[in-house]
Amino acid sequence: MARHSRDVQLTLTLPPTGTALRHRISEAIVDAIRLGRLHPGDALPPTRALAAELGVARAGVVEAYDELCAAGYACARPGSGTRIAPGADAAAAAGAGSHVSEGPPPVADTAPAPPAPTWDLTPGSPDTDLVSPDDWRRAWRAAAAAPIQVRAPGPSGHPELRRALAVHLRRTRGILAHPDELVLVPGVDSALRTLAAAANLAGRDVAFEEPGYGSARRTLELSGAHPRSIAVDADGLDPALLRATDAAVYCTPAHQYPLGARMPVTRRAELVARAAAAGTLIIEDDYDGEFRYDVSALPALRSIEGGREHVAYLGTASKILSPSIRLAWLLPPPALLGRVHEALRRTGENCCGVTGLALARFIESGALTRHLARASRTYSARRSALVGALRSRPALTDRPGVELSGIEAGLHVVLQLPDGTDDAAVATDLGTRGIAVIGLGRYRSDDEGPRGLMLGYARLPETQADAVAGAITEVVGRHLDRNRRG
Known part of the structure; x- marks a missing residue:
């Protein structure tokens, strides 16, 4: 039960600068409650009077009172002014603030994120720059x-x-x-x-x-x-x-x-x-x-x-x-x-x-119709550039079991690899070369089934297709040669 209300002479010492004025005023009032200078039911000074005493703009005091009311430290009623709310003393004693303090950023406790790939060929994402x-x-x-x-x-x-x-x-x-x-x-x-x-x-x-x-x-x-x-x-x-x-x-x-x-x-x-x-x-x-x-x-x-x-x-x-x-x-x-x-x-x-x-x-x-027309032309050109660059390398496409599929539609093609190829390992090695791809192993329900790489071309500039094809040829060739020797 709150005490009978009483008018108080409130002398506040604002915290040092560094936070918003409303936060500094509300913190000072919460400190006064914690120290027993303000009790539940006490009336806070009118905003104009407190602003004059503190030598600050009245808007800051109004915002501080609003903050205290929102946090449950005060309550305002028309004709009755703003008063300290019941239970405010217990909340202040427990260290509850009227707002979330802006402390230092938390220290990361995980390893830093890996660098973004130079060429991201993972399927599933269109080029949003085309919108x-x-x-x-x-x-x-x-x-x-x-x-x-x-x-x-x-x-x-x-x-x-x-x-x-x-x-x-x-x-x-x-x-x-x-x-x-x-x-x-x-x-x-x-x-x-x-x-x-x-x-x-x-x-x-x-x-x-x-x-x-x-x-x-x-x-x-x-x-x-x-x-x-x-x-x-x-x-x-x-x-x-x-x-x-x-x-x-x-x-x-x-x-x-x-x-x-x-x-x-x-x-x-x-x-x-x-x-x-x-x-x-x-x-x-x-x-x-x-x-x-x-x-x-x-x-x-x-x-x-x-x-x-x-x-x-x-x-x-x-x-x-x-x-x-x-x-x-x-x-x-x-x-x-x-x-x-x-x-x-x-x-x-x-x-x-x-x-x-x-x-x-x-x-x-009509924006979607225009976008689909523009995107289809762009994706078609990027697909042609990647497929053409891969097919121009007989060191890759002339190998038994290596074939390109799925080139007629969609946003990715599949580079099929011979049975027994560890496509996950190939994808990992390409990742070290800055090329992000996904092996078909992610989509097999068991260890059987086709091997290969999904190559998304939606975000691959045509000018970069030859460099990507060269790296894929080198890494895939190394894995296939290793498998043949093994």
Whole structure:
């Protein structure tokens, strides 16, 4: 219980300069409470009077009182002034401050980060420098000017973005979808978790590409599903290898991840037909379907007859703009749409409303169309430069078992290596030469399967392709010679 209030003559000694005035005043008042000169219920002097006594601007005193009230040391009521709050003496005695002190930066207790590679060929990241800064800023200004949303968008939110994406998918992927059928999620992993819950995949087999996208495999496993490996070939996943016990199949038909195969139309049609006959859910991850070179576009599985009822289509902004956006779109079969909404309501997974509105403006303005055209030209030139530089080196490409694949689409090619090659060791050695690459071992579920390197060219300038190809030829050749002698 606070004491009866009393007016006090407050004489403060401010700490030395070095911190903001409001902090120095609030610290002095907390010290007075700690020393017993101020008690709960005591009235603080009017801000004007204290400012005159201290010889400081009144604004600093007002800010200090606000800080004390926010920290619970004081309370202000209209007509009653500002008084010391109940319990303030105990808090001061315990050493609680009214603000976070700016102490010295913490001393790092870990090893320094390794230097950035000279050439980063890791797959998965587009060149964000290709995004027009003017278009990007214009979209975000429009989003910032919109009214602040009262609550998180939820699975039925983002109407502007869903409308824009419906048009984008029709134009670029031949997919007809009503905006109300699209669901926005914070990434492909979120979409997979949602589908696993909506389609009751826990405890059931999901046919999965081998080698395949490891993050998707782990997400399905954590959701209780049982990914069943199916080896891919030069045409991707073979529908003939599906089983009646497969509740779903996960695939990347536009550019198989990681080997890069494009599933031909015949297989696409067969896969959809088999799914329709068996009631199997197809999860089509179209992670970089917008990028293809010197080949015609192939229809998305979702756009094939029967696909609407059996294909859950996934797309993402990660490859076309930036992984930092953390926004993907899910187009589930109509029978699953309600359960997808319910699963998202249970988990509370949402996309940022402002981000969604900015992306909608980016698409509606035509900026995304312009960006994809510009990026496709640039990536095509970079791909040609890297592939040409590698193929110009017979010391590499004339070796048995060495082959380039996945060059028709996407943002990476695969340098396939002979069986038994330690591709992780090759990748490590290239890292010492300043070239960051990933071996296929990261995408194999066991020690069997193809060997090779994933070479992302999205951020590799054409002028640097020859130097990179030369280093790859030297390091790979050394490993293959060592293996042959061993």
